[in-house]
Amino acid sequence: MTHRIPAAFALLTLSLLSACSTTGTPAQASQPQARYTYVATVPLQAGDTRESLARAVGGEVLAWNEEGCVTGAANDCSALVGFTPKLGSAGVLSALSGRKVQVEANKDVFSGGGKTTAIANGTIAIWAGGTIAIWAGGTIAIWAGGEYSPIPQNSGLWQQIKLEQAQQLAPHVGEGVTVAVIDSGIDLQHPAFQGALADASTWRDFYAGDDVPQEEGVAGEGAYGHGTNVAGIILQIAPKAKIMPLRVLGADGSGDVASVTQAIRWAVEKGAQVINLSLGSAENSPAVQAAIDWATAQDVLVVASAGNENADHITYPAANASQGSAAPNLLSVGSVDPQDLKSSFSNYGAALEVVGPGENVYAPAPDGRMASWSGTSMAAPMTAGGLALALAEDLKVPVRSLTGAMAQTAGDIYAGGANASYTGLLGQGRLDLAAFLGQTIR
Template sequence: MTRTSTLLLLPLTSALLLGCNAPSSAGPEAAPDRPGYSDTRYDAVMSVEVQGDDTVAALEATLGGTVLAWPQPGCADAVACAALVGVNAAPATDPDSLIALRVAALDGRAIHVERNRDVFSGGGALTAQIGGSRNIWAGGNFLTWSGGSRNIWAGGQYQAVPENTQIWTRIRLEQAHRLTPNLGAGVTVAVIDTGLDLQHSAFQGSLSDPSTWWDFYAGDAVPQEEGTLGTGAYGHGTNVAGIILQVAPRARIMPLRVLGADGSGDVANVARAITWAAAKGAQVINLSLGSAESSKVVQDAINKVTAQNVIVVASAGNENRNRITYPAATASSGKAGERALSVGSVDLLDRKSSFSNYTKGLELVAPGEQVYAPAPGELMAAWSGTSMAAPMVTGGLALAFGQPLAVAVKDLTLKLAENASDVYNNGANQAYKDMLGVKGRLDLEAFLANSVRN
């Protein structure tokens, strides 16, 4: 479920400058450089152009806030040379007026302000289990199979999670694995979510180096899921990461926590996690989260990392509306368009899922109902949502990145959309014509056959 957000937008005090002076004072680009501050929740986040001899301390004193991220020396334009500043309004004070007064002190800068707290939400819902109960994980990880074999398919069935066999058959995962024998080896995928169960046996040997992890929500280096299974979004990130590893078993997951146990999260944390992921080596970023309103701060972060050949996959939202959530809504346009992708959900008959958002801007759909994966506490559970469809696409990209590519990175999202299976010729989606992707449902075999070298 995506929460509605209200953006606090103030007029720019100056036009966006194309040739700003790069900051000479290096500061904290990411959370770990300033221990303890990132567990504070802020009402608003400012993107403020940094110039000349600006320092963290001086900017904080001027704005009465906390610098959350600082640009790298040598940045080239006003967006790249922007610091993120978290600001809280005093009690009984109108935040718009208060922040406007602070911004006035920086006349001549490119400045953007928007509401920060709880703007983003993770989508999807924990659904019924086999026999109505949670299943204990069978042990081992996604590369451990019966008889000690590392064959992904035995008898045509995915052995680690056989409950997903119909889903994997639908998206032609067996054939995809034959085309990609490396199975995503050497590829790092960032899961920006509720964290995950770091101790779950399914993930042992499948996570990135701990130096790349961070919990932006709690402000520490342990992005562990917190909560009670069946309540809120607890288990959401664990499920998402587990889906990616079922598709690309030899990929590495970089766990980054930005959402609380209720599934809500702040703009600044999502943006910082995106840039952190790219800086720490992620080639694909999965965003199974969204907002009803556009966030320039998050979009700037996406623009930055996609310019570095990182691909961002975002879920479309679960309100059954003729509009999709952000940042999925901007995935097909602007600077990031070639390296970003929006994903909705269908059932096993390729019918639009009752919950999935849809629009003519949606690029792809994948099965998002009753998808089984690890759950916290050595369990296995099923979730439904566009949040479950997106990581199937993310896993497919990891498979591609694990092989020699036959196309440029910028063409991979186009190949995914063009090689999808048609969901409009079955008569069930006539009301959603051209609103469930360019062609429709993910087909990993067709995508990889046209994207990697054998």
């Protein structure tokens, strides 16, 4: 059941770790659709049908990708089949002779991450008279003396990544660009999102199996508010971009391989130019990576958070951002604090490409409120919004150069011995949107 916080709450400080257009009507608390223990990626052959393949594997066909059967793209000439030990077995799969069938765990493989640090009553004046989508209004009036007037609490963060200068360089502030937020859903009724969402025909809840990707849960617990915060960060960076909300995570922050895979393909098919994945897995999912490979081959840009375990390796799919066919259009993102020092929670490693200020980032929260979160999940949408700023302008570089340019123009976070223990393990530096746009747009 979705719970509401009484309006009497003014500000509540929490330290709870999570598992990390037109409006719709919020969904009732939903049960997840069938969640299989395993998924198999099965190459298609002539004569295959959904029914015959389901029978052969002993499961349910969740996705049928046949475009590559004509173009020769192997990863896009396959079906994704879900099954459990009771429905399928290694013996059944081996009966698909001559096919390279990839079997992997499905249930709860992915998680969103971060920490809610504060919740505020959202009825305050920041929502009055408009939405995030019109805060910029085509002008720079939202800035006064370097302070970000809609949410003053974020002023220091936005100064750190030079957002004011970036919005001056990119006056369309994301107009005409759609960013898919593959996450825990969003609060579809929040005033901040009115006029800021892609057409409702593009929305999807892959967790519940319906078309209403509404956040569900209890404030301060699990992933409730995670997707709303992520979407709100993107819109502060690129106020005229459109958000395509796609839900793949439950209230506890966990999600399945099948849902993430389907959501990536859906996002591309429905016209997203940027995909934000503020989620990750300890294991490399062949199915998810194949979907990303397919998306990036069509010049869709994908950003992924690095994880929040303070580990010396980053989560997948972010860990694949520096290798493979998707690398030119896939960006891995970690977190630093306001002094450009590694956040205590941020994962790090040679595969990390860029970092952003991911601590205490304020954005919309469910039930019309505002909240701050900390996590690499909050740094990733800053880069997604920055890519949207560039895509809305006249580029002087190919789209496939954008994620590389974003990393290459990052600010130095190693000078003077800073981050000495992590030299070369925090990417090329901290996101600098003004430098990035200066190199990529006319």
